[in-house]
Amino acid sequence: MANDQRNLFNFRYCCCVLVFLSTFSSISFLYWSHCSKCCYSETQTAVQEQNRTINLLTYPSAWNNLNFPSKPPARLLKVALFVKKWPDKHRAGGLERHATTLHLTLVERGHELHIFTTASSNSSFTEYPISNLKFHLSKPTAAGYLDQAGVWKQFQTENSAGRAFDVIHTESVGLMHTRARNLTNLAVSWHGIAYESIHSDIIQELLRSPDKPQSNLLTQRVKKVVEEVRFFPRYAHHVATSDHVGDVLKRIYMIPEDRVHIILNGVYEGVFKPDALKAKVFKSKFGIPESKALVLGMAGRLVKDKGHPLMFQALKQILKENSTIRDNVMVLVAGDGPWGERYRELGSNLLVLGPLEQAELAGFYNAIDILVNPTLRAQGLDHTLLEAVLTGKPLMATKLASITESVIVSKEIGYTFSPNVPSLKKALYEVWEDGRVILEKKGQLARERGLKLYTATKMAAAYERLFLCIAHDREYRRDYCKYQQQVG
Numbered sequence: 001m002a003n004d005q006r007n008l009f010n011f012r013y014c015c016c017v018l019v020f021l022s023t024f025s026s027i028s029f030l031y032w033s034h035c036s037k038c039c040y041s042e043t044q045t046a047v048q049e050q051n052r053t054i055n056l057l058t059y060p061s062a063w064n065n066l067n068f069p070s071k072p073p074a075r076l077l078k079v080a081l082f083v084k085k086w087p088d089k090h091r092a093g094g095l096e097r098h099a100t101t102l103h104l105t106l107v108e109r110g111h112e113l114h115i116f117t118t119a120s121s122n123s124s125f126t127e128y129p130i131s132n133l134k135f136h137l138s139k140p141t142a143a144g145y146l147d148q149a150g151v152w153k154q155f156q157t158e159n160s161a162g163r164a165f166d167v168i169h170t171e172s173v174g175l176m177h178t179r180a181r182n183l184t185n186l187a188v189s190w191h192g193i194a195y196e197s198i199h200s201d202i203i204q205e206l207l208r209s210p211d212k213p214q215s216n217l218l219t220q221r222v223k224k225v226v227e228e229v230r231f232f233p234r235y236a237h238h239v240a241t242s243d244h245v246g247d248v249l250k251r252i253y254m255i256p257e258d259r260v261h262i263i264l265n266g267v268y269e270g271v272f273k274p275d276a277l278k279a280k281v282f283k284s285k286f287g288i289p290e291s292k293a294l295v296l297g298m299a300g301r302l303v304k305d306k307g308h309p310l311m312f313q314a315l316k317q318i319l320k321e322n323s324t325i326r327d328n329v330m331v332l333v334a335g336d337g338p339w340g341e342r343y344r345e346l347g348s349n350l351l352v353l354g355p356l357e358q359a360e361l362a363g364f365y366n367a368i369d370i371l372v373n374p375t376l377r378a379q380g381l382d383h384t385l386l387e388a389v390l391t392g393k394p395l396m397a398t399k400l401a402s403i404t405e406s407v408i409v410s411k412e413i414g415y416t417f418s419p420n421v422p423s424l425k426k427a428l429y430e431v432w433e434d435g436r437v438i439l440e441k442k443g444q445l446a447r448e449r450g451l452k453l454y455t456a457t458k459m460a461a462a463y464e465r466l467f468l469c470i471a472h473d474r475e476y477r478r479d480y481c482k483y484q485q486q487v488g
């Protein structure tokens with residue numbers, strides 16, 4: 001720093017001298033060489049500045065933008081994870097999918113994971129034959145949450161027996177703030193905050209049919225936000241899973257910037273990738289004619305919140321009014337729920353596949369030309385979007401801030417629409433008019449960008465670095481909180 005300032009000073013000084021001397025043209029030449037040397041040294045300083053060290057804790061963008069070493073670190077951590085439910089490996093949505101992808105990747109990297117979660121009432125808990133992964137099961141409360149007193153006791157027992165935990169991670173309020181408040185080596189990941197949900201409440205109210213009563217969610221949600229603003233700061237570190245949520249946590253929830261870190265969700269890049277053979281096999285298995293000019297896909301639970309009533313109306317109208325589209329478009333629906341039956345009413349253009357296992361889901365993404373996600377739930381980043389992106393498919397989704405700021409950031413990657421039937425129809429027509437060739441191009445761009453941001457490896461490396469940085473041991477943290485940013 002001192003060096004930079006000196007160079008800057010010299011530079012200014014030289015240039016002043018140069019300007020001054022140039023008015024006396026006869027002697028200015030004598031001083032030129034000295035001045036140019038100063039100017040040169042200033043240029044060098046500028047180049048060195050590009051290789052600067054940044055403090056990760058105050059890094060304002062998604063950590064996914066940074067490159068962390070692929071080799072596991074010299075220091076392996078003992079990590080406690082609190083998560084309401086640990087899902088069956090292949091059938092996980094949302095928060096649970098995040099929890100398994102992240103923590104199983106950390107286990108693979110050699111860290112010791114202790115997972116505090118509820119025992120499935122089914123007693124069909126999947127055991128993993130891995131020595132550095134240990135489950136601490138407990139009976140859920142009547143509402144299905146972790147029994148706080150019980151898990152806290154389990155945690156303390158494990159924490160005092162042998163090696164203490166280096167870091168504690170809670171998925172949402174798995175560990176509640178009442179217990180978490182004194183832990184400085186703790187990070188909470190938010191997968192849905194009340195402020196973001198206000199947008200969903202507004203949409204739902206606008207879509208409400210006049211014969212249904214107004215939901216009191218509209219007024220209660222704001223109270224919920226105030227409550228969250230009060231208790232969130234009790235957690236030491238916060239991970240926002242989208243850029244938008246990061247901004248809200250800092251601005252609306254007023255959490256200091258060095259305690260809010262953006263790490264976008266990631267999905268398995270080894271599973272979700274372009275594979276022409278898989279597309280062919282999938283199409284032939286489900287009898288999807290290769291002659292169809294366009295195949296749209298939707299995946300996830302087929303419920304109202306996910307925008308299926310809107311999509312149903314839009315498709316119904318388009319299929320009725322446009323015979324070209326009716327003859328050439330196929331819509332694949334992966335998932336189940338009440339809207340599955342409704343979609344079947346639309347006839348042979350719609351194929352409702354039911355829920356798919358992970359491997360089959362990879363075939364599904366390959367078989368489609370575009371993924372349509374009409375969700376009305378403003379809650380972080382939907383995994384289906386990221387899986388489609390890594391498979392090289394463009395996206396079409398609702399204009400929700402987490403999606404438009406972190407995934408569909410431009411028209412080159414996909415299409416966005418407002419959550420109403422006319423806007424959705426307009427976007428669907430645009431997709432049809434653009435056609436397969438343009439969609440393929442958008443899909444390629446989406447994948448190029450996605451590989452830099454949304455891989456499971458990226459996500460796990462970012463969390464690992466955050467954990468190393470906030471871990472108990474002060475000696476190590478100092479180095480792990482620094483990052484050498486290389487430019488060029």
Ligand SMILES: *[C@@H]1O[C@H](CO)[C@@H](O)[C@H](O)[C@H]1NC(C)=O
Pocket residue numbers: 047048051486
């Ligand atoms: C920046 O860092 C990289 C890697 O450490 C190094 O190869 C490069 O020479 C550095 N550039 C400058 C201008 O110091």
Ligand SMILES: *[C@@H]1O[C@H](CO)[C@@H](O)[C@H](O)[C@H]1NC(C)=O
Pocket residue numbers: 121122
């Ligand atoms: C138990 O598992 C079966 C099949 O996996 C499922 O149909 C059932 O709903 C589960 N019951 C509970 C209580 O989770």
Ligand SMILES: *[C@@H]1O[C@H](CO)[C@@H](O)[C@H](O)[C@H]1NC(C)=O
Pocket residue numbers: 178179180181182
């Ligand atoms: C946290 O620290 C406060 C003040 O030291 C103490 O009163 C409280 O019992 C602690 N809470 C927990 C859950 O350890």
Ligand SMILES: *[C@@H]1O[C@H](CO)[C@@H](O)[C@H](O)[C@H]1NC(C)=O
Pocket residue numbers: 321322323324325429432433
């Ligand atoms: C269907 O829509 C497309 C795209 O807007 C249009 O080019 C075509 O003429 C329409 N076909 C029919 C039969 O309405």
